[in-house]
Amino acid sequence: MAMAQQTVNTAIDSLTAALKSNIIPNQEYFLQGSILDSSVEVLLHRLRGLCDNVDTNLETFHDHEMCFSIRGPNNTQPLQLRVRRSLDHNGMPMQLRYIGQPEIGDKSRPTVLRNSIDIGTSNTVVEFLTELGCRKDFEYSAKGYMFRKGRMKITVFKVFKIDETRKMMSSGGFDALSPLTHSYLVELSVLAPSGQDAIADDMRCFAEQLRPLVQLEKIDYKRLVHGP
Amino acid sequence: MGVTILLSYPVPENKTGPQTAELLIKRIGALGAVQSGQFLVDCETFSSGPTMGGPPRTVHVLHNSEQPAAVFALLESPGPPPKTVPLVADGLFDLLMLKMSSIYASKKQTRMEARGTRFEIADFLVKIGTVTMSSNFKGVLVEVEYRPCFIAGNCWELMREFMQSFLGSVVQNTPPPYFQVHNRLNDVYQPLDTIQQYLDHFASYRKVAGL
Numbered sequence: 321m322a323m324a325q326q327t328v329n330t331a332i333d334s335l336t337a338a339l340k341s342n343i344i345p346n347q348e349y350f351l352q353g354s355i356l357d358s359s360v361e362v363l364l365h366r367l368r369g370l371c372d373n374v375d376t377n378l379e380t381f382h383d384h385e386m387c388f389s390i391r392g393p394n395n396t397q398p399l400q401l402r403v404r405r406s407l408d409h410n411g412m413p414m415q416l417r418y419i420g421q422p423e424i425g426d427k428s429r430p431t432v433l434r435n436s437i438d439i440g441t442s443n444t445v446v447e448f449l450t451e452l453g454c455r456k457d458f459e460y461s462a463k464g465y466m467f468r469k470g471r472m473k474i475t476v477f478k479v480f481k482i483d484e485t486r487k488m489m490s491s492g493g494f495d496a497l498s499p500l501t502h503s504y505l506v507e508l509s510v511l512a513p514s515g516q517d518a519i520a521d522d523m524r525c526f527a528e529q530l531r532p533l534v535q536l537e538k539i540d541y542k543r544l545v546h547g548p
Numbered sequence: 549m550g551v552t553i554l555l556s557y558p559v560p561e562n563k564t565g566p567q568t569a570e571l572l573i574k575r576i577g578a579l580g581a582v583q584s585g586q587f588l589v590d591c592e593t594f595s596s597g598p599t600m601g602g603p604p605r606t607v608h609v610l611h612n613s614e615q616p617a618a619v620f621a622l623l624e625s626p627g628p629p630p631k632t633v634p635l636v637a638d639g640l641f642d643l644l645m646l647k648m649s650s651i652y653a654s655k656k657q658t659r660m661e662a663r664g665t666r667f668e669i670a671d672f673l674v675k676i677g678t679v680t681m682s683s684n685f686k687g688v689l690v691e692v693e694y695r696p697c698f699i700a701g702n703c704w705e706l707m708r709e710f711m712q713s714f715l716g717s718v719v720q721n722t723p724p725p726y727f728q729v730h731n732r733l734n735d736v737y738q739p740l741d742t743i744q745q746y747l748d749h750f751a752s753y754r755k756v757a758g759l
Contacts, residue, residue: 328588328663331611331619335642344640392650393599399648416637418644437643442636451625451633452607453600453651 342513348419348436349520350509351527351536360476360504363533364465367474370529371467381477382407382463386446388454401454403445407461413440416449424540429517430524432538436511461497464504472523475507506534549614550673550695551703551737554726554745555711556752557688557718565678565685569664572676572690575714581667587675588613589746590661594645594652602626607652609645610743620743621645634740657682660750662689671695672710679753686753690715691742701733 329337338344355363368374384405389398404415420435441448450456464477480497508527510519527536559568594607603626610620619641623633635641645652664677675691692711697703704723711719726745727733 328586328613330588330590330661331616331639332592332642335639339643344643346640346643390648390651391599393597396650399651416641416644418647437640437647439640439644440638441641442634444633444635445637448621448623448633448635451605451623451631453596453605 342515345511345513346435346437347514347516348434348509348511349431349523350434350507351431351523352508352539353506353530353534353536354501354503355476355506355534356503359533363476363504363506363530366530366533367465367467367476370526371469371474373466373468379466380408380464381466381475382461384459384461384482386459387457388449389457390449390452390454400457401449403449405443414443414445415439416441416445422541424538429538430520433520438511460500463497469526470522471510471512471519472526473507473509473511475509476504478504506530506536508536549698549737549739549742550671550693551697551700551707552691552693552742552745553707553711553724554742554749555690555692555715555719555724556749557690557715559688565688568688569676569678572688572714573665573667576667576669576674576676579669579714581669581674583665584668585666586613586664587666587677588661588663589677589743590659591747591750592654592656592659594654596652597650600651607645608747609642610746612739612743612746614742615739618739620740622744622747634744636740658754660686660753662746662750679750681754686756687749689746689749698737699734700727700737704733 364378368378373379384407386403388401388403390401391398400419402417402419404417406412416439418437422432422434424432459482461480461482462477463480464475467474467476479500481500482497508523510523512519530536557568557572559565563571589610589612591608591610594609596605605626606624608622608624610622612618612620617639619637619639621635621637621641623635625631625633658681660679660681662677662679664675667674667676671694673693673695677689677691679686679689692707694703694707700723704727708719708721722728723733726741726748732741
C-alpha cells in the first residue's frame with residue numbers, strides 16, 4: 321500500500337510558526353477606573369445602550385481568582401500566575417493566566433499594554449501549581465457584569481474578601497462575602513497579537529463615551545505601591 | 549475517544565525497527581485496514597533547578613496529534629508522598645513553560661517521539677509507530693483504539709482478540725498493567741489515559757540503552 325509522505329508537525333513547530341506570523345493574541349491593552357455603588361446603575365444603563373451583548377439580560381459573572389507566585393533562581397523577580405474559576409458554572413475549564421509587567425508608556429500611548437498568556441485548563445491546575453512550587457499569595461472573589469463591543473471587553477465588578485473561617489463549609493465561604501470597597505471596578509480590555517496599536521485609539525474613543533460617569537485611564541501600580 | 553491500548557512490540561533479533569513496523573503494517577493491511585494519515589506523540593521533560601530546594605520535581609509535557617488543541621502535563625512530585633499530578637491545558641501552555649525556563653529547564657536530549665501511520669479498520673483505529681529519542685531508535689509501539697466503547701472492562705476481550713489476530717502472542721491474555729491499577733477497567737476512558745500509557749512506555753524505553 322502506498323505510504324503518504326505528509327508528516328505531522330510537532331506542536332512546538334506549530335506554536336513557533338504561529339508566534340512568527342503574529343497570530344497569537346498575547347498582548348492585552350487595557351484601561352481601568354472605578355465608580356461608586358450609588359452610581360453604578362447609571363453606568364450599566366449607559367453600557368446597555370452602547371454595547372453588543374445586551375439583547376436579553378445583562379451578562380453576569382461570579383468568579384474566584386487565586387494569585388500564585390514562584391521564585392526564580394538568584395532571587396530574581398518571582399513569576400506571577402493567576403487561576404480563575406467560575407462559581408456560577410461549575411463544569412467550565414479553569415483559566416490560568418500569566419500577566420507580564422505593564423507598560424504605561426507616555427502620553428501618546430492611550431492604554432496600558434502588558435503581555436498576557438491565557439490558558440484554559442482542567443480543574444487539577446491548583447494542585448499542579450502547588451506541587452510545581454508555587455505559593456498562593458492571595459485570593460478574592462469578583463462579582464459583576466460583562467459587556468462586549470466588537471473586540472473590546474468591558475467588565476463592571478465588585479471585589480469581595482473571602483472569609484477564611486468559612487472556607488471549610490460546603491459553600492466554600494462564597495455565600496457570605498464581604499465587599500472590599502463601596503465601589504465597582506471598571507475595566508476595558510482587548511486581547512490581541514502584538515503590533516495592533518490602532519485598537520488602543522478605539523478604546524480611548526469608547527472610554528470618552530463613559531465620561532464623566534467613570535474615568536477610564538492608565539493606572540501605574542508602582543506609584544500606588546510606593547506611596548506619595 | 550474510545551478505549552485505547554498501547555503495546556510495545558519487541559523487535560526480533562534478525563530485524564530492524566523500521567522493518568518490524570513494516571511487517572505489522574503488512575499484517576494489518578491484509579486484514580483490510582485503510583491508511584488515514586500520520587500521527588505523532590511527543591514528550592519533553594523539564595526538571596526543577598537547585599533553587600527549588602529538596603529533591604527535583606519533573607514535568608513531562610506531551611502532545612498527541614489526535615488532540616491537536618491540547619497539551620498534557622504530568623508533574624512528578626517526590627512528596628512525601630510521591631505523586632503525579634496531571635494537567636490538561638490548551639496550546640498556549642507551551643509558551644508558559646518557555647517563560648518558566650529559568651525555573652524548570654528542559655532536558656532536550658531526553659525528548660521522545662512516537663511517529664508513524666494511522667489505520668482505520670471497521671470500528672478500530674490502529675497506529676503503528678517507531679519511538680525515537682534524539683534520533684536514536686528505541687522501539688515499536690502499537691496503539692489500538694476501539695472507538696465505540698469507553699469503559700475498558702466492557703471491551704477488553706474484544707480488543708484482545710483483535711490485537712492477537714495481527715500481533716500474535718505478544719498480546720497477553722490479561723489486561724495490560726495500566727488497566728489493572730485502581731478501578732481503571734470500570735472508569736470512563738479519557739485522552740489523558742492514552743497519554744499516561746505513552747509516558748509509562750517512554751519511561752521504560754529511556755532506561756534501556758540505545759539499540
